[in-house]
Amino acid sequence: MKATTWVGKDKVKVVDVPDPKIMNSRDAIVKISSTAICGSDLHLYHGYIPAMREGDILGHEFMGEVVEVGPEVGNLAVGDRVVVPFPIACGRCRSCQQGLFSVCENSNPNAGFAEKLMGHSPAGIFGYSHLTGGYAGGQAEYARVPFADVGPLKVPDEVPDDQALMLADIFPTGYMGAEMCDITPGDVVAVWGAGPVGLLAAASARLLGAERVIVIDRYPYRLRLAADRAGAEVLNYEETDVLDALNELTAGRGPDACIDAVGLEGHHGNAAMYAYDRAKQAARVETERPFALREAILACRSGGVVSVIGAYGGFVDKFPMGAFMNRSLIMRTGQCHVQRYTRPLLERIRRGEIDPSFVISHHLPLKDAAKGYQIFQKKQDDCTKVVLKV
Amino acid sequence: MDLALLGRAWADRSGDRRRRVAVTTAVIAGITAVDVVATLRAGRARRARRRLVRMELAVTVNTPASEAYRFWRNLENLPRFMTHLESVRADDLRRSHWVARGPAGRSISWDAEIVDDRPNESLAWRSLPGARVPNAGRVRFLPAPGDRGTEVRVQLGYAPPAGRLGRAVAKLFGEEPEQQVRDDLRRFKQVLETGEVVRSDAGPDGISLGQQLRQRPAQPLSAGSGR
Numbered sequence: 025m026k027a028t029t030w031v032g033k034d035k036v037k038v039v040d041v042p043d044p045k046i047m048n049s050r051d052a053i054v055k056i057s058s059t060a061i062c063g064s065d066l067h068l069y070h071g072y073i074p075a076m077r078e079g080d081i082l083g084h085e086f087m088g089e090v091v092e093v094g095p096e097v098g099n100l101a102v103g104d105r106v107v108v109p110f111p112i113a114c115g116r117c118r119s120c121q122q123g124l125f126s127v128c129e130n131s132n133p134n135a136g137f138a139e140k141l142m143g144h145s146p147a148g149i150f151g152y153s154h155l156t157g158g159y160a161g162g163q164a165e166y167a168r169v170p171f172a173d174v175g176p177l178k179v180p181d182e183v184p185d186d187q188a189l190m191l192a193d194i195f196p197t198g199y200m201g202a203e204m205c206d207i208t209p210g211d212v213v214a215v216w217g218a219g220p221v222g223l224l225a226a227a228s229a230r231l232l233g234a235e236r237v238i239v240i241d242r243y244p245y246r247l248r249l250a251a252d253r254a255g256a257e258v259l260n261y262e263e264t265d266v267l268d269a270l271n272e273l274t275a276g277r278g279p280d281a282c283i284d285a286v287g288l289e290g291h292h293g294n295a296a297m298y299a300y301d302r303a304k305q306a307a308r309v310e311t312e313r314p315f316a317l318r319e320a321i322l323a324c325r326s327g328g329v330v331s332v333i334g335a336y337g338g339f340v341d342k343f344p345m346g347a348f349m350n351r352s353l354i355m356r357t358g359q360c361h362v363q364r365y366t367r368p369l370l371e372r373i374r375r376g377e378i379d380p381s382f383v384i385s386h387h388l389p390l391k392d393a394a395k396g397y398q399i400f401q402k403k404q405d406d407c408t409k410v411v412l413k414v
Numbered sequence: 415m416d417l418a419l420l421g422r423a424w425a426d427r428s429g430d431r432r433r434r435v436a437v438t439t440a441v442i443a444g445i446t447a448v449d450v451v452a453t454l455r456a457g458r459a460r461r462a463r464r465r466l467v468r469m470e471l472a473v474t475v476n477t478p479a480s481e482a483y484r485f486w487r488n489l490e491n492l493p494r495f496m497t498h499l500e501s502v503r504a505d506d507l508r509r510s511h512w513v514a515r516g517p518a519g520r521s522i523s524w525d526a527e528i529v530d531d532r533p534n535e536s537l538a539w540r541s542l543p544g545a546r547v548p549n550a551g552r553v554r555f556l557p558a559p560g561d562r563g564t565e566v567r568v569q570l571g572y573a574p575p576a577g578r579l580g581r582a583v584a585k586l587f588g589e590e591p592e593q594q595v596r597d598d599l600r601r602f603k604q605v606l607e608t609g610e611v612v613r614s615d616a617g618p619d620g621i622s623l624g625q626q627l628r629q630r631p632a633q634p635l636s637a638g639s640g641r
Contacts, residue, residue: 041634046609047618080631114604116476129607130612131602134621158614159614159615168634352589
């Protein structure tokens with residue numbers, strides 16, 4: 025089959041690889057119809073997530089048709105159309121039973137490796153480095169889906185691929201980011217990052233009843249989407265001092281909740297600030313550029329929530345612990361527990377409450393995956409989200 | 415850990431190595447899955463005792479203690495999560511015959527006996543006289559507080575042989591023989607909770623530290639390359 029593989033820093037290639045096979049009795053094989061490139065795939069692309077190997081198949085957002093099921097998969101049949109959550113979760117460990125699917129205790133065969141870096145291991149993830157299991161990803165014609173009796177969600181015919189595919193990661197991730205804010209009437213929620221996850225976090229904050237949502241980015245076309253499709257007020261951090269503007273908009277209170285939908289490859293309006301972290305990152309003495317996180321902490325009202333859904337890989341420098349501690353802030357975070365959200369969010373889509381496919385800007389054939397990475401990375405042609413059709 | 419058990423196993427062993435040629439053998443002992451290459455020209459008992467390897471490791475499984483105990487008590491289940499064991503055959507309720515995989519396709523076998531059996535609580539065993547790598551172990555199954563499943567606590571010990579091959583093995587398995595056991599316990603948890611050892615494309619044999627350091631790419635195995 026054809027599959028998108030990681031070759032090295034800033035390089036991916038679609039090559040022929042063997043077809044996947046059932047390896048465990050709870051596996052299914054899915055023939056992929058649509059698969060997307062995620063912002064976090066760019067972290068792999070840029071080489072910021074450790075433990076990638078040449079030849080690794082990328083992709084953790086995919087959907088398609090079940091073509092084979094293992095003997096222990098009772099809930100799926102050949103021919104079912106499914107969308108697959110990006111975290112691989114067994115459904116039987118205590119974490120899974122508490123709904124913490126992205127920290128499944130059994131799905132990462134390389135747990136020992138992850139423990140060395142993170143203390144404990146998160147779940148396995150499709151196509152997301154050997155640190156999270158070394159699973160082949162879904163930017164391919166077929167994928168093996170472990171624990172297929174837990175993750176995949178059957179999608180009714182009337183829901184198109186573009187809407188259903190957003191349930192694999194970014195819609196649940198954005199939604200969880202908003203849910204972690206404990207939104208109550210009157211709340212102002214600020215969102216750093218108007219990428220697909222930030223846009224869907226902003227839209228979700230509205231769905232959950234936020235009074236006002238403020239989105240911060242530097243790309244006018246993305247800010248336009250935030251305003252038009254997520255009902256947000258927008259701030260361009262290259263033109264505005266964000267802390268001053270947020271204080272002004274909230275009459276000095278600060279946003280009740282701040283969502284970091286940027287993660288480890290942030291930018292900063294101040295060239296010197298950016299250069300400081302970029303240089304440390306290049307020298308590998310810091311793995312992250314945590315501008316959004318620092319700013320979210322400083323901006324948040326005292327006692328408010330900082331919700332972190334942007335991806336981080338290692339260690340952050342200059343964490344404003346003083347602000348965080350003295351002002352009674354709360355931080356909530358996590359890779360999304362997608363399995364928790366797929367059914368309720370599919371219902372919201374079917375009821376017409378939201379159409380998450382508004383973030384998609386490009387459709388390309390799978391064979392053009394390398395081009396997809398490039399235009400997404402360089403934000404060419406007003407790119408927000410690339411869907412690869414198989 | 416019952417050091418006394420090991421000590422006795424040693425004493426029993428003394429006449430055992432006399433005329434043997436130096437050959438390589440890998441022995442994985444018990445829960446241990448402790449991989450040890452034995453040279454049969456082993457050192458004296460007291461030297462061996464100095465090299466005694468002891469460890470204590472634990473894992474929490476999301477099942478009642480009775481279920482975890484029952485699975486372990488059926489010793490023939492052990493190779494399902496101790497990958498270096500080829501087979502364990504229970505001869506009767508007390509005695510069993512173990513076969514471990516070694517390098518270069520060699521295998522080695524020994525007999526063991528259960529020396530203490532407290533249903534749903536704990537189990538202890540030791541190798542019988544004649545084992546090339548005398549070993550003993552105990553596993554306890556303790557209900558975790560607040561309905562958090564069962565704490566499975568393992569103690570074990572073994573005595574790797576001396577000599578060139580012993581050193582070769584030590585090098586092969588690194589500075590942390592505990593890692594082998596840790597991996598075994600992870601697999602034990604996977605098998606109890608999910609029904610089997612979890613496999614990925616880069617790690618088709620499931621968990622193993624050595625494999626984590628030298629992984630194949632995360633793409634499907636080709637048709638011909640079975641596990």
